[in-house]
Amino acid sequence: MSAGLNSAQLEAVNHVHGPSLVLAGAGSGKTRVITHKIAHLINGGMSANRIAAITFTNKAAAEMRERAKQLAGRGAAEVLICTFHALGVRLLRQQGTYIGLKEQFSILDTDDVTKIMKDCGGATDNATARQWQWAISAWKNQGLNAAQALAAASNEDERSSAVIMGRYEERLIAYQSVDFDDLISLPLKLLTEHDAVRQHWQQQLSHVLVDEYQDTNATQYELLKLLVGPRGRLTAVGDDDQSIYGWRGATLDNLKKLPVDYPELKVITLEQNYRSTSAILKAANNVIGPNPKLFPKTLWSDLGEGEPVRVVACDNEDHEAERVVARIQSLRTTSAHKAFKDFAVLYRANHQARVFEKAFRKAQIPYKVSGGQSFFDRAEIKDLCAWLRLLVNNDDDPAFLRAITTPKRGIGHTTLTQLGSFATSHKFSLFEALFANSIGSALSVRAVGSLHEFGRYVNDMEYRARRIQGAEAAKAFMLSWLSDIGYQQHLMDGEDSEKLAAARWTNVMDFVDWMSKRCGGTIDDTAGVTMESEKKTLLEVIQTIALLSTISEREQDQDVVTLSTLHAAKGLEWPHVVLAGVNEGLLPFKTDDDSLTPEALAQRLEEERRLMYVGITRAQRTLAVSWLMRRKKGREMIAGKVSRFVPEMGLDDTTTREDPREKLRALRAEFAAKAAASAQLAADAEPLA
DNA sequence: TTTAACAAATTTTTT
DNA sequence: ATTTGTTAAA
Numbered sequence: 001m002s003a004g005l006n007s008a009q010l011e012a013v014n015h016v017h018g019p020s021l022v023l024a025g026a027g028s029g030k031t032r033v034i035t036h037k038i039a040h041l042i043n044g045g046m047s048a049n050r051i052a053a054i055t056f057t058n059k060a061a062a063e064m065r066e067r068a069k070q071l072a073g074r075g076a077a078e079v080l081i082c083t084f085h086a087l088g089v090r091l092l093r094q095q096g097t098y099i100g101l102k103e104q105f106s107i108l109d110t111d112d113v114t115k116i117m118k119d120c121g122g123a124t125d126n127a128t129a130r131q132w133q134w135a136i137s138a139w140k141n142q143g144l145n146a147a148q149a150l151a152a153a154s155n156e157d158e159r160s161s162a163v164i165m166g167r168y169e170e171r172l173i174a175y176q177s178v179d180f181d182d183l184i185s186l187p188l189k190l191l192t193e194h195d196a197v198r199q200h201w202q203q204q205l206s207h208v209l210v211d212e213y214q215d216t217n218a219t220q221y222e223l224l225k226l227l228v229g230p231r232g233r234l235t236a237v238g239d240d241d242q243s244i245y246g247w248r249g250a251t252l253d254n255l256k257k258l259p260v261d262y263p264e265l266k267v268i269t270l271e272q273n274y275r276s277t278s279a280i281l282k283a284a285n286n287v288i289g290p291n292p293k294l295f296p297k298t299l300w301s302d303l304g305e306g307e308p309v310r311v312v313a314c315d316n317e318d319h320e321a322e323r324v325v326a327r328i329q330s331l332r333t334t335s336a337h338k339a340f341k342d343f344a345v346l347y348r349a350n351h352q353a354r355v356f357e358k359a360f361r362k363a364q365i366p367y368k369v370s371g372g373q374s375f376f377d378r379a380e381i382k383d384l385c386a387w388l389r390l391l392v393n394n395d396d397d398p399a400f401l402r403a404i405t406t407p408k409r410g411i412g413h414t415t416l417t418q419l420g421s422f423a424t425s426h427k428f429s430l431f432e433a434l435f436a437n438s439i440g441s442a443l444s445v446r447a448v449g450s451l452h453e454f455g456r457y458v459n460d461m462e463y464r465a466r467r468i469q470g471a472e473a474a475k476a477f478m479l480s481w482l483s484d485i486g487y488q489q490h491l492m493d494g495e496d497s498e499k500l501a502a503a504r505w506t507n508v509m510d511f512v513d514w515m516s517k518r519c520g521g522t523i524d525d526t527a528g529v530t531m532e533s534e535k536k537t538l539l540e541v542i543q544t545i546a547l548l549s550t551i552s553e554r555e556q557d558q559d560v561v562t563l564s565t566l567h568a569a570k571g572l573e574w575p576h577v578v579l580a581g582v583n584e585g586l587l588p589f590k591t592d593d594d595s596l597t598p599e600a601l602a603q604r605l606e607e608e609r610r611l612m613y614v615g616i617t618r619a620q621r622t623l624a625v626s627w628l629m630r631r632k633k634g635r636e637m638i639a640g641k642v643s644r645f646v647p648e649m650g651l652d653d654t655t656t657r658e659d660p661r662e663k664l665r666a667l668r669a670e671f672a673a674k675a676a677a678s679a680q681l682a683a684d685a686e687p688l689a
Numbered sequence: 690t691t692t693a694a695c696a697a698a699t700t701t702t703t704t
Numbered sequence: 705a706t707t708t709g710t711t712a713a714a
Contacts, residue, residue: 107704568701
């Protein structure tokens with residue numbers, strides 16, 4: 001079973017009686033270790049449902065579940081493999097009543113929270129609300145409540161944010177809603193304050209494995225410790241050199257604390273890399289070298305020296321994009337990895353993608369921009385989710401407001417404002433207020449009539465939805481609902497073009513299909529594949545949707561070049577990688593915040609260095625690093641400076657390069673003929689709405 | 690003073 | 705892509 005594991009991996013897999021820290025360098029097979037350890041535990045007689053493997057993203061959880069299934073077969077299905085947040089939801093759904101949460105609470109997404117923040121703080125613009133949101137989220141992630149935040153506030157801005165946080169907390173309780181941060185902090189509170197619940201989970205879970213441990217924040221670590229309990233059967237898998245999320249609360253302190261909190265900790269370092277050539281790893285090791293080491297390690301591979309890392313000096317952004325196009329076209333004829341999907345262009349900031357998109361379209365190279373708007377961020381999907389959330393939790397006011405105005409049904413701003421103040425003064429949720437006896441005193445007869453009509457419809461829907469189980473019933477239910485509310489017409493009436501409305505409707509249908517599949521049972525797929533799964537009620541499925549974000553479907557196996565930020569590229573790999581815009585100021589990013597202490601500045605630089613390291617280690621076969629000799633600044637061009645990280649890569653030969661323009665002309669002539677042949681591909685490169 | 694049009698600038702993202 | 709800032713016209 002453990003065939004094909006190297007000695008360090010094997011050691012990590014076999015260490016099952018105490019705490020361990022697996023320092024898994026980039027490409028060293030960390031998912032292999034986690035999945036093999038799960039299989040090893042199961043084969044050793046451990047009940048699968050006593051093992052938990054925790055990840056940060058749904059995608060990582062799905063991949064892990066898939067690979068565990070391959071290794072351990074059906075037994076792996078019982079393993080709790082989920083994200084931190086999904087684990088939090090499970091805890092709160094099961095035992096949230098202990099801390100005053102009702103069973104069917106709602107989960108707010110960031111846009112819902114922004115709206116509430118505006119309301120709590122009296123702001124009209126999103127930017128201000130997001131600043132409060134940011135500050136409040138940071139406090140929550142440090143385990144502080146509003147009162148503690150207010151006490152700790154050191155300036156006027158912080159004090160006002162803390163005051164708003166107080167109002168926001170009240171609002172969440174009134175709405176019986178939680179935000180994403182609460183999905184960690186409330187379970188932590190639950191386990192801290194209720195011994196019985198804590199003991200239940202500590203007995204239930206025998207082994208806890210954590211992926212990307214370096215990305216955990218303070219509250220996540222505290223939660224982990226409580227879940228793991230005194231036996232300390234924790235497997236933390238991570239890489240301090242790939243810690244790039246300090247700005248959102250992740251802290252390497254969690255790595256430093258581990259040997260202190262768990263004196264028995266077994267530290268295992270995975271240094272053999274199965275991804276990249278030696279030339280690439282040498283550059284990576286050199287770049288990360290200057291950072292202080294928590295646990296020293298040096299990556300190596302036996303894949304051979306490989307192509308030297310190329311450094312490309314470009315005149316400006318447009319020129320850089322042209323050079324990347326030329327490189328892709330050239331490698332597509334000479335390399336063994338010549339599909340478009342074998343290439344990625346990585347950069348520091350999202351806006352850098354624009355120039356590449358333009359150049360790729362011109363050259364008819366199909367591409368995708370990763371980290372674009374997710375399916376669930378689309379307005380039409382959020383509309384539907386709001387309706388569904390309202391069914392599950394009538395007191396979910398943000399969902400109520402969205403549903404009652406979508407589509408427009410003669411209930412306008414005035415009515416809703418009146419309803420809102422009526423609800424607030426009686427401490428009702430909006431939905432409760434709507435059916436209150438005294439509502440006639442606050443609103444006009446006509447308004448009350450419209451509100452009641454809406455309320456009755458929601459009640460009726462809810463009553464029917466309780467009985468809905470299995471895919472086909474769920475689909476039929478949702479289709480009749482969409483027709484009831486006239487949603488398709490609503491999309492057509494929108495200001496969008498007809499084409500856009502049709503695209504939105506397609507998304508709606510995809511959503512319906514996807515939801516019904518999750519309701520399980522057996523459903524005929526278009527390909528004639530039948531899916532088998534446990535039947536769930538529609539209400540159960542709805543409760544989980546706020547947590548889900550990835551439907552990659554069609555985007556999965558497309559043969560396209562990837563454009564991505566360095567952050568979004570973590571965990572991924574490509575045969576050919578270009579790091580673009582590797583200039584001083586961009587990477588490392590220049591901060592003009594002079595309130596930072598020298599220590600804080602040094603830490604920022606360390607994280608930028610890790611970002612460069614992550615970028616380099618994405619490459620399997622070839623790596624090119626390009627930088628700009630001139631950058632646009634207003635109407636004039638200013639001199640650009642190569643990133644300090646480039647000379648630090650310790651390349652033998654960074655100066656030999658042809659005149660870029662000459663090379664480009666030659667390549668253009670060579671590929672002019674082929675361009676026509678890929679016209680079809682270009683159609684696919686049209687940006688999706 | 691307000692509005693419209695245009696130009697410029699923009700850190701990183703998941704749940 | 706979105707949003708903020710600038711300039712010119714009304």
